[in-house]
Amino acid sequence: MPELPEVETYRRYFEATSLYQPISDVYVEDKKLLTTDYDTLNQQLKNHQFIGTKRVGKNLFAQLDAPYWLHLHFGMTGDLAYFKDDEDTPRFARIIFKFANGFKLGFLCPRKFERIGIVEDIEEYLSRKKINKDALEITVEELSKNLNKKNAPVKSVLLDQSTVAGIGNWIVDEVLYQAKIHPEKKANQLTENEILEIHKCMRFVIQTAINSQANYDDFPENFLIHARGWGRAGLQDIRADKCATCGAKISISKVGGRTTYFCANRQRI
Numbered sequence: 232m233p234e235l236p237e238v239e240t241y242r243r244y245f246e247a248t249s250l251y252q253p254i255s256d257v258y259v260e261d262k263k264l265l266t267t268d269y270d271t272l273n274q275q276l277k278n279h280q281f282i283g284t285k286r287v288g289k290n291l292f293a294q295l296d297a298p299y300w301l302h303l304h305f306g307m308t309g310d311l312a313y314f315k316d317d318e319d320t321p322r323f324a325r326i327i328f329k330f331a332n333g334f335k336l337g338f339l340c341p342r343k344f345e346r347i348g349i350v351e352d353i354e355e356y357l358s359r360k361k362i363n364k365d366a367l368e369i370t371v372e373e374l375s376k377n378l379n380k381k382n383a384p385v386k387s388v389l390l391d392q393s394t395v396a397g398i399g400n401w402i403v404d405e406v407l408y409q410a411k412i413h414p415e416k417k418a419n420q421l422t423e424n425e426i427l428e429i430h431k432c433m434r435f436v437i438q439t440a441i442n443s444q445a446n447y448d449d450f451p452e453n454f455l456i457h458a459r460g461w462g463r464a465g466l467q468d469i470r471a472d473k474c475a476t477c478g479a480k481i482s483i484s485k486v487g488g489r490t491t492y493f494c495a496n497r498q499r500i
């Protein structure tokens with residue numbers, strides 16, 4: 232699932248390819264993907280251009296040269312592809328922004344969980360959807376305030392987008408592993424130092440993922456993510472299911488219904 236690091240990569244791709252070009256047409260294969268009706272969307276995009284982007288958690292907003300934004304949500308498998316010739320149209324490009332210069336930006340929607348639509352006020356949208364500050368923007372004070380009021384496992388609280396935006400399942404496991412905090416520790420029982428560690432590790436893990444453009448194989452050896460077995464065959468065998476720091480077997484359990492990896496030796500309640 233595209234998480235914050237992937238969406239940040241898409242944001243940079245969008246900026247590098249699709250700004251400052253008049254939009255000549257918008258093709259939509261399946262109107263179910265739209266949160267704004269097609270005629271309105273087409274009218275609000277046609278002859279306008281994208282002039283900037285903003286990302287909050289897994290949400291990408293593209294600013295138009297008009298008082299509104301295009302909101303893109305990448306669902307489970309969404310992606311972007313910029314191309315020119317019709318024969319290069321990627322599979323699953325179910326929405327295509329056509330530019331006056333002949334180039335096109337395809338929004339790839341393999342499983343149709345992706346969504347786009349017009350948003351007039353980002354702050355209003357985020358507050359209506361209960362999406363808090365982005366994980367790279369939230370201050371330690373804000374994070375502390377949001378964690379302190381919840382008597383629930385820290386893992387579940389961090390996954391809740393109303394605590395902080397953009398933290399998905401593998402990221403929260405990695406952050407708690409790096410911060411040496413047990414995923415079931417109650418959020419309101421965290422010490423000030425533990426919250427500082429969470430804030431620091433959250434930035435470190437996300438920045439590492441963005442720097443490697445979300446290629447998990449390139450992550451540092453001491454990352455827990457390798458135990459999830461997503462790497463290339465072979466690498467996966469070597470790293471197996473041992474903690475890279477202490478050698479203990481990685482524990483797998485469910486916290487708040489989500490599969491959770493952690494080192495019981497390193498992460499204490």
Ligand SMILES: [Zn+2]
Nearest residue numbers: 474477494497
């Ligand atoms: Zn360990």
